[in-house]
Amino acid sequence: MEPRQVKTAADARKIVEERGLTHVKVGVHDVDGILRGKYLHIDKFNAAIDGGMGFCDVVLGWDSNDQLYDNVTYTGWHTAYPDATVRILPETCREIATEPGNLLFLCEFVDGAEALCPRGVLRRVLDRAARMGFEVKVGFEYEFFVFAETAFSIREKGYKNLKPISPGFFGYSVLRNSVLSDWYKDLLAMCETMDMGIEGLHTETGAGVLEAALRVRDGLTAADSAALFKLYTKVLAQKRDWLATFMAKWSKDWPGCGGHMHMSLWRDGASAFFDANGPHRMSKAMRHFIGGQQVLMPELLGMVASNVNSYRRLIPGFWAPTVASWGVENRTTSLRVIPGSAKSTRVEYRIAAADANPYLALAAAVGSGLWGIEHEIDPGEPIKGNSYEKKHPAKSQLPRTLMEAAGRVKASKAARDLFGDAFVDHYAATREWEEREFRKAITDWELDRYMEII
Template identity: 85%
Template sequence: MEPRQVKTAADARRIVQERGLRHVKVGVHDVDGVLRGKYLHVDKFSAALDGGMGFCDVVLGWDSNDQLYDNVTYTGWHTAYPDATVRILPETCREIATEPGNLLFLCEFADKAEEICPRGILRRVLAKAQSMGFEVRVGFEYEFFVFAETAFSIREKGYRNLKPISPGFFGYSMLRNSVLSDWYRDLLDLCETMDMGIEGLHTETGAGVLEAALRVRDGLGAADAAALFKLYTKVLAQKRDWLATFMAKWSKDWPGCGGHMHMSLWQSGKSAFFDEAGPQRMSETMRHFVGGQRALMPELLAMVASNVNSYRRLVPGFWAPTAASWGVENRTTSLRVIPGSAKSTRVEYRVAAADANPYLALAAAVGAGLWGVENKVDPGAPVTGNAYEMEHPAETQLPRTLMEAAGRLEGSRAARSLFGDSFVDHYSATREWEEREFRKAITEWELDRYMEII
């Protein structure tokens, strides 16, 4: 049996038995999109397939640096960090390309924890789409830098003078991808093996930066593939003593890293976005979808620009938007409508960076679009020309900091309707925590600027 054939608990038991495995890997994604997991003995795995298993709920109560939130109610010292139930998802079975023969299964939080589980949030948004008669199709695009450094050497260097795997600006370089063809081939093969296939892979403009476009698929499968792509790109790089980063902006000298999402709605096998007779070949459904995304973007930004560093990228002139805007084939707007055939008509959600949790970023983008369809929100006139140089209405301005974005999310009635009070309260608190942690730090810029002179 092949991993892609696994659909049920019985299938999962069968493939494990056929391979003679003693242990498999299981994991669940936390609020930041980090996969937390373990090796699990096959006996425990078999039992958990039916009844679930316990997983310490601290995974939902700490940040990406394992520091405990002090401002959330779901879990904490006041609850003594009990186990939460997670369910194993047989249909997520994957070959682990870096551990030949072994298998990986994703999990979701259940019961009370399901209210704040990132994958659960997306699943409920997609269920809403289905109840409205829509299927969501998505393709993720990621930009990421790769260094000829290790996890130890970057720290020893203080994150300065890092050596990229290739020098200079050289987008779409056939020279670079030919010289480093073994790395490209290993990454392409890994993604095919792990069911997160790449449609296109090329150098971006910057030293050691690549862009990968993952193949279009259904919404939940696309987010699973995106989350695993980020993890296993890092794994593959570190296994050859390199380091890959999906930070939104690691250096002021180089462009930031986008995590764009191309999406469309379908009904009964036909595009709900395409209308040959409509303006820009956009259907009314697509116009309202884009209208909802534009209207709610300032309120939901914390879900797609989720870290302090995310806001380093959202400045004019860096291929990232600063206002909620849309245009047709316009890469200076936050929403780029791409008109084409019935198959290819879509909207690209360009405000998201590579550091976002793909489950939450997609939930925000799709949820806002569905809200627009329900409320028949008109997107207004499309932007033509350079959106960076235009004045935009005050209500479309994006939050400038994570703290501001967290406050906008917390106060958003639409967010509470789409994602539930428990999630909005918990997630906005985690983003406030993240900025408070940042404010404790004394940056190198401050030391250089103030220590001697002021």
Template identity: 65%
Template sequence: MQPADVKTLEDAKAIVEDRHATQVKVGAFDIDGVLRGKYMSRGKFLSALEHGFGFCDVVFGWDSNDQLYDNIEFTGWHTAYPDAWARIVPDSCREIPSEGNTLFFLCEFTGRTESICPRGLLRRVLKRAESLGFKVFAGCEFEFFMFQETPQSVREKNYRELKTITPGFFGYSVLRNSVMGEFYNDFMTYCQDLDMAMEGFHTETGPGVLEAALDVDEALRAADKAALFKTFTKVYAERRGMMATFMAKWSPDYPGQSGHIHLSLQKPDGSSAFYDEGDTPHHLSETMRHFIGGQQALMPEFLAMIACTVNSYTRLVPGAWAPTAASWGIENRTCALRAIPGPPKSQRVEYRISAADINPYIALAASLASGLWGIENHIEPDSPIEGNAYEMTFAPERQLPATLTEAAARLRHSKVARDNFGDAFVEHYAATREWEEREFRKAITDWEMQRYFEII
């Protein structure tokens, strides 16, 4: 039996037993999109398949640096960090090539914790889509920088003067991917073996920056692939003496790193809900138009779910190859939303505000829920932008929050967010983002030292 054949609990048992596996690796994604997990013995895993298992809920009580939040209600010293219940997702079975094809399974949280579980959040939004008669397809593409560094060397260098795997600006370079052909081909095979295959892989503009477009799939599987891609790209690199970063922007000298989301809806008969066979401009259906309208209207309220780190906002500035307002256009890469016309199977919306630092489950939930809200409420978008959106002035309601704290406040006070994601998620998530910026404000930056140390 192969991992792709595993669909049910019984299949998961069978593959473990057939392979005489002595241990299995399991993991679940936290609020920041960090994969938290462990090895389980064969016996423990088989028991967990049947009954679920306890997973310390501190993974929702600390940040990406394992520092405990002091501003959340869900868990903390006041609850004594009890176990949260989790279930194993049988059809997420994979082999980890770098660990002798050790079996790996994703998990998701159940019971009370399901209300704040990122994968559970997306499942709830997808259930709404299904109730409206839509099947959702998605694909993520990530830009990431690769360095000839290790976790030890970057710390020793204090993250300065880092050596990238290639020098210079050389986007779409056949020279680079031919010289490094073994790396490209080996990495693409590695990703395919982990069921997170790429449909495209190339150099981007900047030293050592690569872009990977993951295969389109049904939305939940697409989010699984995107989240796993970020983790296992880092695994692949570090096992080979390199490092990958998915920060939104790691250097002021280079463009930021995008994490664009492509979305399309399919009707029950399998046809595109976004494509109009008639004479409408670019064959945009009313459904697609309203979907874009909802995304545009709610982008400022939902931004914290997309631009989720302090660093995200260094990318959302003029001239940084990233949108600065809730704008849309036809095949316009200067807009936050790019409508991509084409044959029925290809017609889609690209959500371009997102960077590589997204939690794919949360970002996909936000971008999809806002579009579904637009369909339900017949929200018309503005006229599509023609030309350079970076140079245009937008109405106040189209302006995006400028900081993570501001974005978290917008989310916290959004009735639509609470209706779509639940009070528990909105309260918990907004608090974690407020904590994140508060932690940042404790830091003394190089800019401050250079500007104030001597002169002020």
């Protein structure tokens, strides 16, 4: 049996037995989109595949640096960090390309923790789409830098003078991908093996930066693939003593890393976005979808730009949008309509960066679009020309800091309708914590500017 054939608990037991495995790998994604997991003996796996298993709920109670939130109610010292139940998802079975023969299964939190589980949040948004008669198709697109450095050397260097795997600005370079063809070959093969296939892979404009467009999938599968692509790209790089980063903006001298999402709605096998007679071949549903995305973007940005560093990227002139806006084939706007055939008409959600949790970013993008359809929100006229040079209404301005964005999420009635009170309160608190942690730090910029002279 092949991993892609696994659909049920019985299938999962069968493939594990066929391979003669003693252990498999299981994991659940936390609020930051980091996969937290373990190796699990097959006896435990076979028992858990039906009824679930315990997983310490600290996974929902700490940040990306394993520091404990002091401002959340679901878990903490006040609850003594008990186990929460997770369910193993047989249909997520993948062979681990970097561990030939071994298998990986994703999990979801259930019961009370399900309201906070990022994958669960997205699943509920997609269920909402299904109740409206829509299927969601998504293609994630990631930019990431790769350095000829290790996890140790970057720290020893203080994150300065890092050596990229290739120098200079050289987008779409055949020279670079030919010289580094072994790396490209390994990355492409790994993604095929792990069911997160790449449609296109090329150098972007920057030293050592690549862009990978993942193949279009159904919503939940696309998010699984995106989350695992980020993780295993890092794994593959580190196994050859390199380091890949999906940080939104690692240097002021280079463009930031986008994590764009191309999405469309379908109904009964046909595009719900395409109308041959509509302006720009856009259906009324597509216009309303974009209208909702545009209106709610300032409120939900904290789910898409989820880290302090995310806001370093959102500056004019570096291919990242700065206001909630839309245009047709316009890469200076937040939402880029790509009119094409019935199969290819879609919207590119360009505000998202590579550092976002793909489950939550997609939940925000799709959820706001569905809200637009439900409320028949018209997006107005598309932006023509350079959006950075236009005057935009105050309501389209985006939060400038993570703390501001967290406050907008918390105050959003639409967010509470789409994602639930428990998630909104917990998530906003985690982002407030993240900014508080940042404010404890003294940056090199401050030391250089103030220590001697002020």
